[in-house]
Amino acid sequence: MSIRFDERVVIVTGGGNGLGRHHCLQFAELGAKVVVNDLGGALDGTGQSLSAAETVAEEIRAAGGDAIANGANVTKPEEVQAMVDEVMAKWGRIDVLVNNAGILRDKTFLKMDVDNFKAVVDVHLIGAVNCTKAVWGIMRQQNYGRIVMTTSSSGLFGNFGQSNYGAAKMSLIGLMNVLCLECKKYNIHINALAPTAMTRMNEELEPKGSTFTELLKPELVSPAVLFLSGEDAPNRTILGAGCGAYAVTHIYETKGHYINNSKVSPDDIAANWELISATEGEAEQDNAAAQSIKFAELAAMNLGISLE
Ligand SMILES: NC(=O)c1ccc[n+]([C@@H]2O[C@H](COP(=O)([O-])OP(=O)(O)OC[C@H]3O[C@@H](n4cnc5c(N)ncnc54)[C@H](O)[C@@H]3O)[C@@H](O)[C@H]2O)c1
Numbered sequence: 632m633s634i635r636f637d638e639r640v641v642i643v644t645g646g647g648n649g650l651g652r653h654h655c656l657q658f659a660e661l662g663a664k665v666v667v668n669d670l671g672g673a674l675d676g677t678g679q680s681l682s683a684a685e686t687v688a689e690e691i692r693a694a695g696g697d698a699i700a701n702g703a704n705v706t707k708p709e710e711v712q713a714m715v716d717e718v719m720a721k722w723g724r725i726d727v728l729v730n731n732a733g734i735l736r737d738k739t740f741l742k743m744d745v746d747n748f749k750a751v752v753d754v755h756l757i758g759a760v761n762c763t764k765a766v767w768g769i770m771r772q773q774n775y776g777r778i779v780m781t782t783s784s785s786g787l788f789g790n791f792g793q794s795n796y797g798a799a800k801m802s803l804i805g806l807m808n809v810l811c812l813e814c815k816k817y818n819i820h821i822n823a824l825a826p827t828a829m830t831r832m833n834e835e836l837e838p839k840g841s842t843f844t845e846l847l848k849p850e851l852v853s854p855a856v857l858f859l860s861g862e863d864a865p866n867r868t869i870l871g872a873g874c875g876a877y878a879v880t881h882i883y884e885t886k887g888h889y890i891n892n893s894k895v896s897p898d899d900i901a902a903n904w905e906l907i908s909a910t911e912g913e914a915e916q917d918n919a920a921a922q923s924i925k926f927a928e929l930a931a932m933n934l935g936i937s938l939e
Pocket of ligand 1: 669
């Protein structure tokens with residue numbers, strides 16, 4: 632069965648440019664009613680204009696699709712709520728939310744002032760929180776929802792000069808992990824996209840026109856978002872996408888090694904480091920308690936006691 636979005640209502644934040652624009656166009660191509668949200672500011676988040684969102688919505692309508700433009704600033708809960716109210720009044724449901732809006736304020740940590748750190752966290756994390764919160768009750772009531780968080784290799788793996796951005800992007804994985812547990816019974820799936828593509832966000836970092844940048848086509852990232860938003864989408868998956876290649880990132884914990892349950896010195900940790908960090912048998916943990924239980928089981932086994 633092929634993935635389609637007929638009768639589905641999709642909100643894409645930051646849909647007026649770059650990756651978000653391609654997400655919107657491809658959702659519309661597959662039948663979705665699309666809300667193109669975009670503040671229309673500069674790369675650093677300053678300024679505002681509805682024209683970016685309008686242009687994409689118009690492009691969709693010109694091709695025979697259904698779309699509305701919205702200029703809500705995702706950092707402002709009241710503007711986000713007004714957007715959601717408008718969508719509900721027009722289309723009566725919200726099936727997919729793609730938290731894509733983003734800004735950059737790069738500086739090495741030494742030169743980064745806290746205001747620039749907070750501004751980036753505000754758009755990426757709080758923006759996603761505001762939008763997710765505004766659709767959460769609706770999706771629970773519908774017993775259906777698909778949410779995509781846009782994370783980044785900068786958070787997953789680190790990137791020089793992006794402490795604010797990397798921290799903000801990794802925080803979305805924490806948000807996803809917890810929300811996935813809270814919405815298990817409501818058929819809401821939450822996944823994360825880790826894209827790489829040539830947009831205004833990285834055009835200063837890479838020389839335009841090189842073979843490398845030519846390969847980084849944003850339109851090849853959007854199919855990953857649509858896959859993560861479909862009825863049969865996975866849940867709690869981090870999907871990387873770039874250049875037409877796709878990969879999944881996992882967060883694994885090693886099997887672990889018990890030392891003793893009375894007194895442990897830092898030297899004991901050092902002496903056992905090979906066993907503690909051995910990758911054989913490493914696994915994802917379903918939730919925070921699973922880690923505590925794993926350690927307690929290791930201790931109980933070594934102490935010859937049973938866990939009640
Ligand atoms: N391009 C990449 O290689 C790359 C890599 C990793 C992650 N990302 C992430 O992908 C997403 C899209 O990035 P892009 O490369 O298309 O950049 P982009 O600058 O082209 O698009 C981001 C859009 O978000 C909008 N936006 C910013 N602040 C907003 C706010 N407060 N409210 C509503 N809209 C707002 C902007 O106006 C812009 O249109 C971002 O979250 C970015 O961090 C991009």
